[in-house]
Amino acid sequence: MASLELRGLAKSFGAQVVLDGIDLTVADGEMLVIVGASGCGKSTLLRLVAGLEQPSRGEVILDGRDITDRDPAERDIAMVFQNYALYPHMSVFQNMAFGLKIRGLPQADIRRRVGAAAEMLGLGDLLTRKPRALSGGQRQRVAMGRAIVREPKLFLFDEPLSNLDAKLRVQMRADIRRLQRRFAITSLYVTHDQVEAMTLGDRLVVMREGRAAQVATPMEVFARPADTYVAGFIGAPAMNFLPARLTAGGHGAALAAGPAILFADGPRPGPEGRGLTIGIRPEHVQLDPAGMAFAVDLVEPLGSETLVHGRLADGEGLVVKIAGQAPPGEALRVALPPAQLHVFDAGNGTRLEPETATVGPLAGLAVTG
């Protein structure tokens, strides 16, 4: 196993820029999940690392060596594909052994490695079967096995669970994580599924239009999303966004829907009236008899909780997640707890941190120095 480093990796197809300079490091044994909507360049990134495409710019460094110009076969990287890409005419054993055979490993070694991997993946009884006689989950595990037996420096996963049904997906997700932890396999995992991203990743890369919008641990991404895109992408149902303006001194936000809210964690920079976007997750909105008017137009009971869709006084849509059942009636009142607010710039959508936390101490130093 080894660490991976990407330096300014970029890829264009003709005039279309797919990847716009990605810098990234994956530590030894780390599982880095790349998540993003379709077309954000995440698959292209994976294919550049695999060597299936050549980057327009930038370098791929694996284990301290520049492998940018190397053939996929010479990179010591294994990949698990979305549709498994098993060789249809080969048995499970032959599928797993193919890469080893090409590398000229002795028969005994091949048998030992494939046997061990098959045992670990619960494929021991299926070695003579052809892929078409396997279920989706079994095919998936063969694809994993084919990668594992190679004992590569780096694993690439290209949406490996998206062809499975929901139940199997949860199970395979846990299996992949267990395997990855147990063998400390350095991995890059691409997915569009935020739940997969949150549960599997040591760190996440949220991609948008060929750039990394945020690189952080899953909880960090969830708690402090770098911009409105990331905030809206991670978390289900998605975060609510409300237009607002900065109040005098930067201590609070006046919502277009009415009330002003004081920030719990300190003032934001900018002149009074600066356009803001206030984000709040549906589960953080509270029912409060003293709160804003909220006209309900749809109630979705999910069993243990209920999603209530509706509008605020200014017509802005809001989704509220309530534990248990929703109270009856079309007119509710809601409050936005200041501690749970996310503040973004209305123009470019970037997160605005409180001034005191970051700028304050430094500004103080500057004065005394």
Added chain:
Amino acid sequence: MRTRTDWLAHAVLGLGVVLFAFPVWLIFAGATQDAGAINRGDISLLPRLSHLGIFLSVLRNGDGANPTPIWHMLMISAGMALGIAIGKIVISLLSAYAVVFFRFPFRMLAFWTIFITLMLPVEVRIIPTYAVMADFHMINSFAGLTVPLLASATATLLLRQVFLAIPDELVEAARMDGAGPVRFLVSILIPVSAANLAALFVILFVYGWNQYLWPLLVATDPRLDTIVIGIVQLIDTGFTLTPWNTMMAMAVLAIIPPVIVVVAMQRWFVKGLTEVEK
């Protein structure tokens, strides 16, 4: 309802079988009868069992007009058909492989050049082809029979479609596993398209077997006569009576090898023409 449609389906099928099988049966029955009787139009639908030996004697001794025995003609036909089928498959396999999986300058030009030859079957280019063969001293040789028929746009196009349907991920998985071009061709591509290759083989074998015009032209030596040529040579030239019974016996013998090929590869043949999943 169900039984009625079944009945109808069987009736239609039965009619089809009769339509296709009747001429074959007529040839078979006719072969055992008297040439004179057939010439008068007195052909019986019942074979004369006492004359079944005609098949064996024709096979061994020839038809009387041509010194070459029929088994020899069958061998020439089989050799020619096999040569054409295998040669065409090898050539078109490689050219389709190149066109689909490799990026090289003038790739599409090469492809379209192959495509255009569809409009130039043997019959159209027969005189220039004959001239080329004559310059190469390949007239009256086995190579002369087969080589001009080898280049095949049809097979190349068909295999190109088959290869295009192979998922990119399979190709990429093989690349990641370290398979080079030759290994990929031999270990992945050929086995994966085996059913299509088998279907192609059957079609091309029958095509080769039925060749008439080119063998007639290029091989005047009786030792290179194919069975199709041999049959036609017996047709009444004005001086002699056409020995219809002998001709029919030869026709029956000429049908057998293609039938064997089709029946032996039937399972693959159907799969290759209908299979969608890769």
